[in-house]
Amino acid sequence: xxxxxxxxxxxxxxxxxxxxxxxxxxxxxxxxxxxxxxxxxxxxxxxxxxxxxxxxxxxxxxxxxxxxxxxxxxxxxxxxxxxxxxxxxxxxxxxxxxxxxxxxxxxxxxxxxxxxxxxxxxxxxxxxxxxxxxxxxxxxxxxxxxxxxxxxxxxxxxxxxxxxxxxxxxxxxxxxxxxxxxxxxxxxxxxxxxxxxxxxxxxxxxxxxxxxxxxxxxxxxxxxxxxxxxxxxxxxxxxxxxxxxxxxxxxxxxxxxxxxxxxxxxxxxxxxxxxxxxxxxxxxxxxxxxxxxxxxxxxxxxxxxxxxxxxxxxxxxxxxxxxxxxxxxxxxxxxxxxxxxxxxxxxxxxxxxxxxxxxxxxxxxxxxxxxxxxxxxxxxxxxxxxxxxxxxxxxxxxxxxxxxxxxxxxxxxxxxxxxxxxxxxxxxxxxxxxxxxxxxxxxxxxxxxxxxxxxxxxxxxxxxxxxxxxxxxxxxxxxxxxxxxx
Amino acid sequence: xxxxxxxxxxxxxxxxxxxxxxxxxxxxxxxxxxxxxxxxxxxxxxxxxxxxxxxxxxxxxxxxxxxxxxxxxxxxxxxxxxxxxxxxxxxxxxxxxxxxxxxxxxxxxxxxxxxxxxxxxxxxxxxxxxxxxxxxxxxxxxxxxxxxxxxxxxxxxxxxxxxxxxxxxxxxxxxxxxxxxxxxxxxxxxxxxxxxxxxxxxxxxxxxxxxxxxxx
Numbered sequence: 001x002x003x004x005x006x007x008x009x010x011x012x013x014x015x016x017x018x019x020x021x022x023x024x025x026x027x028x029x030x031x032x033x034x035x036x037x038x039x040x041x042x043x044x045x046x047x048x049x050x051x052x053x054x055x056x057x058x059x060x061x062x063x064x065x066x067x068x069x070x071x072x073x074x075x076x077x078x079x080x081x082x083x084x085x086x087x088x089x090x091x092x093x094x095x096x097x098x099x100x101x102x103x104x105x106x107x108x109x110x111x112x113x114x115x116x117x118x119x120x121x122x123x124x125x126x127x128x129x130x131x132x133x134x135x136x137x138x139x140x141x142x143x144x145x146x147x148x149x150x151x152x153x154x155x156x157x158x159x160x161x162x163x164x165x166x167x168x169x170x171x172x173x174x175x176x177x178x179x180x181x182x183x184x185x186x187x188x189x190x191x192x193x194x195x196x197x198x199x200x201x202x203x204x205x206x207x208x209x210x211x212x213x214x215x216x217x218x219x220x221x222x223x224x225x226x227x228x229x230x231x232x233x234x235x236x237x238x239x240x241x242x243x244x245x246x247x248x249x250x251x252x253x254x255x256x257x258x259x260x261x262x263x264x265x266x267x268x269x270x271x272x273x274x275x276x277x278x279x280x281x282x283x284x285x286x287x288x289x290x291x292x293x294x295x296x297x298x299x300x301x302x303x304x305x306x307x308x309x310x311x312x313x314x315x316x317x318x319x320x321x322x323x324x325x326x327x328x329x330x331x332x333x334x335x336x337x338x339x340x341x342x343x344x345x346x347x348x349x350x351x352x353x354x355x356x357x358x359x360x361x362x363x364x365x366x367x368x369x370x371x372x373x374x375x376x377x378x379x380x381x382x383x384x385x386x387x388x389x390x391x392x393x394x395x396x397x398x399x400x401x402x403x404x405x406x407x408x409x410x411x412x413x414x415x416x417x418x419x420x421x422x423x424x425x426x427x428x429x430x431x432x433x434x435x436x437x438x439x440x441x442x443x444x445x446x447x448x449x450x451x452x453x454x455x456x457x458x459x460x461x462x463x464x465x466x467x468x469x470x471x472x473x474x475x476x477x478x479x480x481x482x483x484x485x486x
Numbered sequence: 487x488x489x490x491x492x493x494x495x496x497x498x499x500x501x502x503x504x505x506x507x508x509x510x511x512x513x514x515x516x517x518x519x520x521x522x523x524x525x526x527x528x529x530x531x532x533x534x535x536x537x538x539x540x541x542x543x544x545x546x547x548x549x550x551x552x553x554x555x556x557x558x559x560x561x562x563x564x565x566x567x568x569x570x571x572x573x574x575x576x577x578x579x580x581x582x583x584x585x586x587x588x589x590x591x592x593x594x595x596x597x598x599x600x601x602x603x604x605x606x607x608x609x610x611x612x613x614x615x616x617x618x619x620x621x622x623x624x625x626x627x628x629x630x631x632x633x634x635x636x637x638x639x640x641x642x643x644x645x646x647x648x649x650x651x652x653x654x655x656x657x658x659x660x661x662x663x664x665x666x667x668x669x670x671x672x673x674x675x676x677x678x679x680x681x682x683x684x685x686x687x688x689x690x691x692x693x694x695x696x697x698x699x700x701x702x
Contacts, residue, residue, distance in 0.1 A: 132665060139675055146679070151686055158679060162635055165672070166623060169642045172665070173619060173649060180653040181603070205603035211596070 003045045004058040004065055004123060007073070010037040011116035018108040028088040031108050035077075035084035035115075042077035046070040050476055057125070061193055064125040067476040072122045072258055074473070075336060079250040079343055080115045082454035086347050087111075087243050089450035093354050107147055107241075114140040114247060118255050126192045127175050130259060134171070134223070137252065138164045145240045156235035163232040167222025174215030178263075181208040194262055201269040210272050216263050217279050223256035225310045226283045226317070227290040237306035238359070242350020245302065249309045250343035254335055257313065261320060265481070268323075277321045284317030285411070288418040295425035301349050301359040304429060305342065308385060311422050312338045318415065319400050322407050328478045330399035333469060337392035337462055341384040344458035348378040351451050355442040361429055366436035373448070377455045379434045384462050386423050392465035487535055488607070494528040495614045498648065499590070502621040502641055506586055506628070509576055511569045514637050515560050518644075522552040525644050532651055541651070547666045548647060556640070556673060563677050567633070567684055574631050582628055589620040604653075611652035619645035632683055636676050643669055 014034035021027040048056060049070035056065045065073065091104070117137035124130035138161075146157035181204045182191040190196045201209070222229040237245055260280075267276040291311035298304040312334065319331030351374050352367065353359050367375030384391035397419065404411045445451075501521045508514045529545040564570065576582065597604070597613035604612055619642050626638035650662075 128665070135665075135672065139672055142675060146682075149682065149686075154679070154683055154686060158632065158683070161676065161679065162626065162639070165639050166626060166642065169619070169622075169639070169646060172646050173616075176646065176650045176653060205600075207600045208603045211600060 002056070002058045003041070003048050004056060004063050007038065007041040007045045008116070008119065008123075010034045010041065011112055011119060014112040015109060015116060018112060019105055021105070021108075024091070024104055025088075027104065027108050028084075028091055031111065032081075032084040032088060034112065035081045038115075039077040039081040042073050046074045055195070058123075060189070061195070062126040062129055063120075063123045064195065065123055067480050068258070068261075069122050071332070071473065071477045072254060073119065075254070075339055076115070076118055076122065076251045079246060079339060082347075082457060083243050083246045083250075083343065084111070086246070086350070086451050086454045089445075089448065090242060090350055090354070093445045103147060103149075106143065110140045110143045111243065111247075114144060115251075118247075118251055121255050121259065125194050126189075127178065127194055127197070127262075128192045130194075130262075131168070131172055131175055134220070134256070134259065135168050137255070138168055138223070141236075141244065141248065141252065144244045145236045147241065147244075148239070150239070153239040156232075156239035160232040160236045163229070164222055167219045167229065169219070170215050170222075171219025174212045174217075174219055174263075177208060177212035177215065178266075181205055181212060194266070197266050198269065201266045204270070206270055206272050209267060209270060210275055213263055213267055213276055213279075217260055217276075217283075220256050220259045221283060224253055224260070224313050224317075225287070226313070227287040227310065230287070230290075230310050233310060234303045234306040237309075238300055238302040242346050242353075245305075245346040245349070246343035249305075249346065250339040253309060253313055254339060257316060257320070257335075261481075264320070277323050280317045280321030281408075281411070284314045284321055285414050285418075286314070287311070287317065288314030288422075289414060292418040292421035292425065295422055298425075298429070299361055301352070301361055301364070301433075302346075304361070304426065305345055305349070305385075308422065308426065309338075309342060311418065312342070312385075314418070315397070315400060315415075318411070319403065322403055323481075324403055324407055325478050325482050326399060326406065327403035328481050329474055330396050330403050332474050332477055333392065333399065333465070334396035336470070336473075337396055337465060338385075340458045340462050341381060341391065341393060344455045344462075345378070345381040345385060347451065347455045347458075348374055348381055351445065351448070352378065354445055356440060357443070361433060363440060364433045365438055365440045366434070368434050369436075370440065370442055373452055375434060377452065377459065379430065380459055381455065382426060382430045384459065386426055387419070390463055390466040392462045392469075395466060395469060487531065491528060491531055491535075492610055494524055494531065495611055495648065495652075498524050498528075498644065499614050499618050499621070502618050502625070503583070503586055505637070505641065506582055506621065506625055507576070507579060509573045511574060511631065511633055512564060514634060515564055515569070518637050518640050519557040519560065521641065521644055522557060525647060526553050528648065529651055544651065544662050547662055551666045551669065552644075552647075559673060559677060563633075563680065567680060569633060574629065574634060576628070582624070586621055586624055589624060590617040593617040593620060608652055612649065615645050615649035615652055618648065632680055636673075636680070639676075640673075 014031060018027060018031060021030060045065060049065045049067055114137060117133045117140060120133035121130055121137065124133060142157050142161045145160055146153050179191045182197055185200050185203050186196050225233040237248065264276040267273055287310050291307045291314060294307045295304060298307060316331050316334050319327045319334060352364065355371060356364055358364065367378060384393060387393040387397045401412060401415065404415055498521055501517050505514055505517050508517065526549050529548055533541045533545050593613045593616040597609050601609050622638050622642035622645060625641060626635050629635055629638065
């Protein structure tokens with residue numbers, strides 16, 4: 001059986017079976033089982049993709065898996081795996097009145113539709129199918145954001161739906177223009193295949209390519225959360241459950257960035273290659289600086305880390321914009337480390353909110369005293385996301401600064417400024433949350449072991465990556481990106 | 487026949503301008519339904535000139551979704567939410583109209599830059615479909631009622647279909663089917679949201695949805 005088909009089967013099976021399961025505990029376990037199966041098949045698929053020189057194709061070449069896809073498949077399946085295990089404990093501790101029977105089934109089904117559509121985006125060789133899967137991911141995540149049906153959740157979901165609806169519409173305009181630019185050289189379906197587009201890009205009219213890229217960048221950039229298209233992101237994060245936060249920050253933002261990167265690779269074969277890099281640099285720096293300044297005035301825990309996600313997406317965009325092998329290494333290490341650290345933070349925040357019933361930072365005091373395991377894990381996760389050694393983000397940020405110094409030395413000033421402001425903003429806010437002489441009372445949770453091990457696993461991996469950068473995983477991707485071919 | 491096609495595209499843009507100025511929600515719904523019908527007529531003419539299986543399938547998908555399913559769902563929703571009497575106050579209509587005109591001029595200038603690559607036959611179609619999508623974005627940003635924002639998104643979808651038909655004589659049919667399906671699901675989710683907002687707040691005005699605004 002084709003490894004791509006085999007990999008997609010557990011997600012489809014989960015979408016079909018989970019709406020039928022009425023027992024809450026069984027549904028959570030079945031969801032975790034399918035995520036485990038998906039992760040195991042992902043390992044097989046990634047091994048295939050990494051060992052073969054040619055990409056794997058499936059379904060008339062509409063789906064494919066090259067080394068770039070394989071990297072994101074591994075990361076996404078891992079995040080989905082730990083999230084679904086974390087969900088067992090989280091959902092068990094949720095009030096049965098807010099998360100009643102129907103909502104519970106909705107959650108599991110849409111969780112798997114969300115992960116499935118993201119996997120299809122990664123595996124798409126057809127840029128039309130890529131758009132369809134991205135739209136499906138948007139629709140599924142909107143339902144997940146609005147799950148609790150509070151007035152605030154409705155507002156966040158509505159803003160998300162409208163802004164991302166416009167963004168995804170602009171992306172489709174870009175797709176159509178790109179298809180038109182290619183249609184003289186690649187008739188019919190060929191004009192939608194990324195592998196064909198990247199091979200023949202040099203022949204396409206550059207002005208049309210530039211117009212198409214602007215639409216695609218702005219459209220999919222809305223999903224990345226680039227400034228000034230970021231408005232949906234803090235609201236959606238603050239109102240959704242911890243699992244949705246993990247999937248959004250650990251997977252969805254990366255996927256949107258991957259899609260833009262795929263189009264950047266098409267342009268890298270033309271005379272306007274620097275145009276796409278400039279857009280990455282400009283939007284990356286603006287997002288970094290804006291998010292760093294916004295972090296200073298945040299009062300809610302989830303909003304704080306939502307802006308931190310915008311900041312990190314900015315950093316990754318700068319790395320992709322520079323586009324040297326060292327910058328790509330920094331960028332991809334950052335993607336990996338940010339996903340692991342940020343999802344660990346959101347796991348912790350989920351548990352904290354369940355215990356204290358608030359996410360106002362002024363009401364959260366002395367967590368290391370009242371809930372030592374979660375409190376210390378939260379503090380360590382914050383250190384990881386702040387880029388302190390020995391965590392992996394320290395090295396990715398260091399590599400990024402080195403790559404910037406080599407190519408655009410003047411860029412180091414805004415980059416360092418953004419990093420320093422963000423560091424100070426988060427560091428000053430987490431101190432009183434972690435340590436205080438007047439700790440806040442909390443409600444004990446049951447089965448916390450199940451919610452703690454995913455956090456520790458993520459933290460452990462970021463520490464290991466700090467000592468031993470996973471070059472075996474990153475090197476093939478960087479080679480592919482610098483070559484700019486399939 | 488080319489002049490008929492251009493005439494139909496121009497009517498679509500005119501309808502978008504009319505929508506910008508409408509204060510009655512029900513009129514907005516009627517105008518978007520008329521725009522859907524004009525879009526389908528455009529595809530019929532295009533299929534007449536360039537008979538191809540792709541375009542005929544695209545036409546069937548557009549007809550089923552945009553002329554039958556969406557208008558039916560919109561009309562039902564309007565009835566259920568009692569939107570027939572609803573009005574929406576618009577601030578500074580002339581400025582709005584002026585911005586719309588500027589957006590059309592901008593797309594014409596942009597298209598002029600790439601006239602050589604697109605060709606004279608398609609350039610007006612290209613620029614007007616782009617202008618229509620810009621007007622849709624203006625409609626979304628200038629409205630404070632949830633239903634009007636949805637209509638803005640539907641106008642944007644119409645512009646995308648128009649651009650796709652003008653430039654490429656449609657996408658491969660399977661892709662087009664997927665897009666149509668996504669739009670339909672998206673609309674259903676929108677509908678559910680409207681119902682939920684209506685039952686929670688008793689109105690569809692977006693001032694009810696401003697709790698999450700950050701205070702400076």
